[in-house]
Amino acid sequence: MNTPNTLKRVLMGPGPSDVDPRVLEALSRPTIGHLDPAFLDVLNEIRELLQYTFQTRNEMTFAVSGTGSAGMETCVVNLIEPGDSMLVCVNGVFGKRMADVAERCGADTSTIEIDWGKAFAPEQIADALEKKPAKVVGIVHAETSTGVCQPLEEISRIVHDNGALLLVDAVTSLGGMNVDVDGWQIDACYSGTQKCLSCPPGLAPVTFSDAALGVIENRKVKVQSWYLDVSMIRRYWSSERLYHHTAPVNMNYALLEALKLVTEEGLEQRWARHVTNHKILKAGLSAIGIEYVPEPGYELPMLNAVFIPAGADDVTVRKQLLNEFNIEIGGGLGAFKGKAWRIGLMGTASTLSNVMLFLSALEKCLTDRRVKFEQGASIAAAIEQAGVK
Amino acid sequence: MNTPNTLKRVLMGPGPSDVDPRVLEALSRPTIGHLDPAFLDVLNEIRELLQYTFQTRNEMTFAVSGTGSAGMETCVVNLIEPGDSMLVCVNGVFGKRMADVAERCGADTSTIEIDWGKAFAPEQIADALEKKPAKVVGIVHAETSTGVCQPLEEISRIVHDNGALLLVDAVTSLGGMNVDVDGWQIDACYSGTQKCLSCPPGLAPVTFSDAALGVIENRKVKVQSWYLDVSMIRRYWSSERLYHHTAPVNMNYALLEALKLVTEEGLEQRWARHVTNHKILKAGLSAIGIEYVPEPGYELPMLNAVFIPAGADDVTVRKQLLNEFNIEIGGGLGAFKGKAWRIGLMGTASTLSNVMLFLSALEKCLTDRRVKFEQGASIAAAIEQAGVK
Numbered sequence A, B: 001m002n003t004p005n006t007l008k009r010v011l012m013g014p015g016p017s018d019v020d021p022r023v024l025e026a027l028s029r030p031t032i033g034h035l036d037p038a039f040l041d042v043l044n045e046i047r048e049l050l051q052y053t054f055q056t057r058n059e060m061t062f063a064v065s066g067t068g069s070a071g072m073e074t075c076v077v078n079l080i081e082p083g084d085s086m087l088v089c090v091n092g093v094f095g096k097r098m099a100d101v102a103e104r105c106g107a108d109t110s111t112i113e114i115d116w117g118k119a120f121a122p123e124q125i126a127d128a129l130e131k132k133p134a135k136v137v138g139i140v141h142a143e144t145s146t147g148v149c150q151p152l153e154e155i156s157r158i159v160h161d162n163g164a165l166l167l168v169d170a171v172t173s174l175g176g177m178n179v180d181v182d183g184w185q186i187d188a189c190y191s192g193t194q195k196c197l198s199c200p201p202g203l204a205p206v207t208f209s210d211a212a213l214g215v216i217e218n219r220k221v222k223v224q225s226w227y228l229d230v231s232m233i234r235r236y237w238s239s240e241r242l243y244h245h246t247a248p249v250n251m252n253y254a255l256l257e258a259l260k261l262v263t264e265e266g267l268e269q270r271w272a273r274h275v276t277n278h279k280i281l282k283a284g285l286s287a288i289g290i291e292y293v294p295e296p297g298y299e300l301p302m303l304n305a306v307f308i309p310a311g312a313d314d315v316t317v318r319k320q321l322l323n324e325f326n327i328e329i330g331g332g333l334g335a336f337k338g339k340a341w342r343i344g345l346m347g348t349a350s351t352l353s354n355v356m357l358f359l360s361a362l363e364k365c366l367t368d369r370r371v372k373f374e375q376g377a378s379i380a381a382a383i384e385q386a387g388v389k
Helices: A021-027 A037-054 A068-079 A093-104 A122-131 A153-161 A210-217 A230-237 A249-265 A267-287 A313-324 A352-368 A378-384 B022-025 B036-056 B068-079 B095-106 B122-131 B153-161 B212-216 B230-237 B249-265 B265-288 B314-325 B352-368 B379-385
Strands: A060-064 A085-090 A108-113 A136-140 A167-168 A188-190 A204-208 A303-305 A340-344 B060-064 B085-092 B108-113 B136-140 B164-169 B188-190 B203-208 B305-307 B339-342
Touching: A021 A122, A021 A249, A021 B095, A037 A060, A037 A204, A037 A249, A060 A230, A068 A093, A068 A167, A068 A204, A068 A210, A068 A230, A085 A122, A085 A210, A085 A378, A093 A108, A093 A136, A093 A167, A093 A249, A108 A188, A122 A136, A122 A153, A136 A153, A153 A167, A167 A210, A167 B230, A188 A267, A188 B339, A204 A210, A210 A230, A210 B022, A230 B203, A249 B249, A267 A303, A267 A378, A267 B060, A313 A340, A313 A352, A340 B068, A378 B036, B022 B136, B022 B212, B022 B249, B036 B085, B036 B203, B060 B068, B060 B212, B060 B230, B068 B095, B068 B136, B068 B164, B068 B188, B068 B230, B085 B095, B095 B108, B095 B164, B108 B122, B122 B136, B122 B153, B153 B164, B164 B212, B188 B212, B203 B212, B212 B230, B265 B352, B314 B352, B352 B379
Parallel strands: A085 A108, A085 A136, A136 A167, A167 A188, B085 B108, B085 B136, B136 B164, B164 B188
Antiparallel strands: A060 A204, A188 A204, A303 A340, B060 B203, B188 B203, B305 B339
16 A cells, blocks of 8 residues: 555545645745744635635634634534523534534534435524524534535524524635625634645634624633633734744744635635536536535535445445545535545645545446446536536 | 754754754655545554554554644543543743643643752652542643653552553653553643654644543543544544544654654654763763752753853843744743743754754853853853763
8 A cells, every 4th residue: 555655635525635745845844833923824825825715804814723623612602601592503413513513512502403404494493593593603614524515695684683693604615605794794714724624634724704703702701611702812913922822833934825725826716716617517426427415506515425326335435536536525424424425626626636536436436336327428518408518 | 044944043042942854854745635545554553563663552643633732632621521530730921831731621620830940750640649539630840930850650559559540741752761551550641743853843643542442442432622632633643544534644754754753863863862862962061150940850851941040131032042043942831921941852853963052052152142141161061070971
């Protein structure tokens, strides 16, 4: 077997995604001190480019020193005090996780659950808040376990009309589709570096609105996590630069470089690229009869959750893709274990070449396994019909 | 000013320390999936080499996906349930931090405090436990804020005789001096990657004894932090390999390479190198009349906390060291702010060249600032008298 020294995969799973060589180079620059003026400049630049990527003017926009789940926990533990009511919308693994995190920090947690693969209708949130008001409403923008995109604008209006704060999981969406923090009035939003930002995993970009910061400033009880306490982290990321914990210096180098790549491409162009490659993949998969998990119209461009075709064994096919073609795709999570595949086209990995490589490799695997699929249909013809330029 | 692209410092502060080029190269290898069999091999190897470095057979030895303070929080929140009594020994910033972390997770927290710069005598812990028994006793092995080394063997006996678990902060000591987890019967121990392991900051090696794991297994209440919940992380680091959160893949590459460097040098040789360079530095500093903060005999070899000589301005001198010689040393923390410097000789940075460079650069800075010091004394002669080979 290859050792990781030389091992190069094509990362088409639910993350991490392929990392641009420029980002890997930045990662390997000599470490400097976390209080070195030159490093503080790096942090300032990260904040600025994160503000661009999150589309926000929020001053408190920074990278948590942990992966996406640490970002989730940061948002919840800072906004919630014991006994505060929180409504969590659950339609997949990550909504479920958010409810678990809320319970662990003593929230009076309510959930509304709908079938996995579906998105919430605004009325469902309105009904839930009418039955029981909440201080915070948590919802997942891009459910990585089901490939569902959750529209947020109308829900945000309802949440704010009910006097609640809106907390959004944008782990998979940020940098790959529109995440309009200010426009949609999101109060707290977290992401991860290893999805559409195409930086290695290890940091969690987050942003807090003034309303959210107000809630944090007026807490009666200390945040239960010292490590994730925004009121202290804020004093390090602000001009005060007060030591809190040692920032992951090299990971921040990498994040900065990854954000530069986002800025150079431009947000709109980047989103359009993700949509185009998703459409081509979808046309190709449809041509061989493979169906998507999400309701039509709610498919995420960067995370294609599809049902495993009858006769194909989940693990066998994924192993063959990995061992024969170095392609990683993801298996199903939770209710979808063994039933769905998750094919990522995230950030740097969202390319036409990856789509074509994957489609032909998958055909090979299914053929080898004697899985019946619509061989008569030409993938190429289907893609042409998809009308993608 | 140099940009971080090309900026190379000599890291002689309290961490991060200089990183070997082999570790930086490992850091920049192509990212692979956190469930890729090749990456799971990396995790297995990390566990094995951490067991060597911690001198333990503990199965639950792994790297937390955060910096040293996340390691501290991991140990506390997993061992403590609300209302559990915890005794924290405070003689510097990091003991204070541990008490804060314990309070935030609902421990019935007691502290014993002694003057900063001193180490605890075993009787002090015995007295405290006699007055009030504790489930967990937390203590710092190498207090990074004061440069004090805390002997642990006798304290461990007392803690266990009193039926408590021993929790040890080895952030600064691991890999630079003896940390004998099994020999000293430490139940939970955490460290950081950016001190004597000379890996960039971002991971926190931890280890739990069977007794500690037993306590975790028999918890009545969920761990308050989802991200740091050892019972779940354990299922990812074990043969089960159940997805919890996305591991910081590249940081783990780097840690593995850093641990290989530790293994190749050998623990004893590595500790001896730290002692030798510390002795030379101490002889040189003594020659110009600079005194250590810790009581004699309790000085840490990797972190030299010294009083700033009268007439020298803290920030001015440190700025000159940084801007003129690219040398980073640390200022004082807490009670020692403006009063002490912290000179690190950690891991890769513990070299004779760094000691000599620092001593002559410091002499230059003090001369420039017209600070009186014992110019008559020859550093070279003092070092020779120190009797270091």
